[in-house]
Amino acid sequence: MSQDIRNIAPKVVWNHFADLNAVPRPSKKEERIIQFMVDFGKSINLETFVDKVGNVIIKKAATSGMENRKTIVMQGHLDMVHQKNADTVFDFETQGINMYVDGDWLKAKGTTLGADNGLGVAAIMAVLSSKDIQHPEIEALFTIDEETGMTGAMGLEGGILKGEILLNLDTEEDDEIGIGCAGGVDVTATKSYKEEKTSNNVTAFSIAVKGLNGGHSGMDIIKGLGNANKIMNRLLFEGFEKYGLRISEINGGSLRNAIPRESFATIVIDTISKEGFLSEMVVLINKIKTEFLTIEKNLAIDIQKVNTPKNVVELGVQESFIKAIYAALNGVYRMSPDVDGLVETSNNIARIIVKDGAIKIGCLTRSSSESNKWDLANSLKACFELAGFDVDFSGTYPGWLPNLNSEILVILENKYKELFHENPKVAACHAGLECGILGKNYPNMDMISFGPNIRGAHSPVERAQISSTQKFWKLLLEVLKNIPEKN
Template sequence: MKPANYPLEPAHLWSHFYQFTRIPRPSGQEAAVRQYLVDLADKAGYSHRQDEAGNLVIRVPGSAGREDRPTVIIQNHLDMVTVKTADRAHDFTTDPLQLRIEDGWLSADRTTLGADNGLGCAAAIALMTDPDVVHPPLELLFTVDEETGLGGALYLDASLLSGTLMLNLDTEDWNELYIGCAGGGGWHFARSFSEDPVAAELACWRLTLRGLAGGHSGVQIHEQLSNAIKLLGECLRDVPGLRLASVDAGVAHNVIPREGVVEFAVPAGTGELLAEKLEALRQQWLAYVPGADAGIELSLETAVLERALDEVDSLRVLDLIAAWPHGAQAYSLQQPADLVDLSINLAVLRLQCGDLFLESSYRFFDEAQSRPLQHAVLALARAFDLEVTPEFGYPGWQPDFSSPLLERGCVLHEKLFGHRPAVKAIHAGLECGILKSKLPNVDVLSFGPTIRGAHSPSERLQINTVEPFWQFLTELLAEI
């Protein structure tokens, strides 16, 4: 149900966003929400086209007297990250989100909210449905499959678009204008190990780690949020006679792993000694992990296992976890200290029936700066006999501080709110980089209301930033 204190203004935007929270939209399953947009366009009598990738463009004529102004592309992605806490029963393919409001923030009950990028989508549709908005001709671009590799933008048919200006509504800090974003790439790694029967004299255990914040592997990587894969490896390091049976940690290439489970066998009595060690280890972590990870929990319970890796291969997996790079690798020398130039995320690790799968992704502003990191990762893969499958490469968006659209935005922001906005680049893979490579003559600006905890169950939207965001968007369009 809609919360009793659900925001009312701007009415069209909030109404459309609520509908977005009712329609499941995981990456690759955007058909239902796309149909919602098509139905709105048909009702209004506006033309629309869809390419083979599933991207949708709705053409909205300019307001009276503005039909001949430059066409502006309003760009957002339809899909959302689907992450929940372990104790939350929620099916992202069928269930609507359960919204809640607390202390001025809108969130969902122990799941991602999808304000990334549903709020921007709602704003775009509100431009079409709100008769009070004055605007030039618009091309409302809704891409698909952004969260799992920017697939919609990569395969966009750029001939659908004619605009010379583009507003991307997919950044997460109000009072900031973005003019650059990171590029990136990644890999899948695999290897098979042989398994042996677990001897009767061995004790079998299941170690569960939960309570970390998790989060976006781009915009939050500088926060040094803990990685569940790394911590689980640390828990089991130096456990004598360890034989790994399974590992399950991480959900996607762009999410910092927040929880995980490891099953293993050890000599009798070893598990009890490990249980005594875990609380001391947790207290050690609390001395240096960020406050967002203060809820970390470790639990150890008995398990029933039939087969496991031998001790040598088990140690090899733990060595792999320990050696794999994760986190910020270089910081910008020009921008504020929290802007990361180069990073890597140890995103997913699974071991099942002897089959190991690892996923890792990296981000950069200058692709050349990332090459030594890429070489180091591929060297690790060779050293550990991993099969490598490259995944999802995409270009960055190089900042243009001379952009006329940027200057117009800065002047308007100061006029409306009494101060110039911060001008930044973002260490995340906005679709702007890809779209700019397809539409090189388009002037691009990105902004949005404040969102925290994107890509995690703590995702939340600061309600009082939405109205000024909407005012800025509509008045910027009225000036074009």
């Protein structure tokens, strides 16, 4: 890690971020980061405890003269999305993130940076460890497992917190104040199949779709970026329809909340048809690249001859699988009728595994409308069940309904205007924030979300803007000084 990072202003934020990023913190494996936060809280002599699901709570008394202000909850999540480039050698479970400064941006070498939500956590740590920042009484809430199920927020019991205002520091646009978000549900389709012995007189190929941008499956879904699973399926469909292509294995995508950047398949073709197949693939690949030319400049689709696999997918199952993926919606389902430019409902076909007699398809369906979330989820269920799959819904979480009469919203808007001489955007986002879940057990808590500019979250091109983080920090300090008095 470059020492330059620790010298960036505000040093207190970037130093805490550097310390945080030295600790492996994959979702569902947060034991080390939980202990790190407990040790941090105790090292500065603050009341620190872990709730029954693993969330860390650190409490700090108000500074002198701020005792009569409302107690605030400062909230961020400890886990991070783990994505890396295929050619990057890196172990997220044992290594800290390799960071470097590139002009006005902080980046990681071939992996996700962890600015989502590490910068928010670091900012909270900076306030907790400070000696000279004015603030009311603080309850710092560091949740676990936000990225793969929000189980930390779901497991937080009512009554643990007494704060009246929650500052969620987990948005990615520094000119935006978040007042709402989408809910989501995991849709998983599974099917077993009989492996058929590979025929004689066939030629085997590997197909690799790679080089896509990927990105956040909520915030970036509106961009129309390439989905490696859908692109791969186009190739498989064409090869099957015209040349009898048979699938041996598929490994596509990774996490549900990341738009798939890569997909890999092993297939076979009757040797007599291989030249026609390869010629047809060249034509289709060029068409696909042309379609994505302006937004996926690094898209690469490679077909290489490989050793013949022993088995292929049962023919009938293969056909229904390919057609189901073709039919299943990926991308925007409905735009919000109330907020210009906001995606209301979408789906990400995130993960496809075909191997050893089993098929698994993982989707994440999002919506700010609970009824439309289930409408799309049921549409996907119908599609996959018609193809003979078993479908399971899991990990459902609610959206966060905007409150335009929010007291903390008025404060943030006014302070933003005073500091930066322009109006902030007040918006809901098409991503899963924990506010909606936390609001179920704390329905009277006034909530708001804001943060610095982060680009490419959930992908190896994730980067955090240094000047924007300075802007965010300036706003946060001003907000802390202006929390209203207790009723």
